[in-house]
Amino acid sequence: MHYFKNVSDKLAHLLCTVVPAGLEEFFEEIGEPVAVGEFLPQAPMNPESIKKLQAIAQKHGQVVYPPSFLDKK
Template sequence: MRPNAILTVDAESLSSVAVAGGNYTVLISGEQTAGTYAVIEMKVPPQGGPGPHAHAAIQETFYVLEGEVVFKSETQTYTAKPGSVITIPKGGAIHAFKNQTAQIVRLLCLVNPAGLDKFFQEIGQPVPANTFLPPAKMTDADLKYLQEIAQKYDQELFPPDYLDR
């Protein structure tokens, strides 16, 4: 890309992956921004959302477009509604979010620097937009493999009940 060129993305060029029961579409990838940031649309079905995890080198900011989602960390629980903004700062705060409603939640997620976009593309299963697959039942071998991939992207995964303690 030429310096100072405006980045444009056609909707037809986008693809989605199933991750943790949700449908994630990378709108702007790290490849397109020389790794400075990525933008991901996350559609999270009822009872969906990632388990507790942390990423010390990445700041993650969410904007709630539709629906209601509960964000949880070791220090707080926050119910985010349309228009809410949630920022997970660099430093490795352990966090998770879950859609506890009967409606699909739409989030816009900005990650800085990029990297989570590649992680989602590696662990996700390609699906058409608005297609939801149930979360896979994880064997110990599956979990170990996922943790190895997560480490490659500076992610740390925690047991599902970690933030309930």
């Protein structure tokens, strides 16, 4: 289990390499195509969207945890 979190107020870029291949199908299903240089606002995390994300993740053999799951308590 791991996660990435941008703790700054600046735009961050993440290059994700996954081996073996296949996880890109998960990202393609949850993502939304955009033009070069275009950024979408963060998707709402309401109960309905979380349930949808969890179902897609399970379909691809993944588990999605709440954003605060690994925060120090």
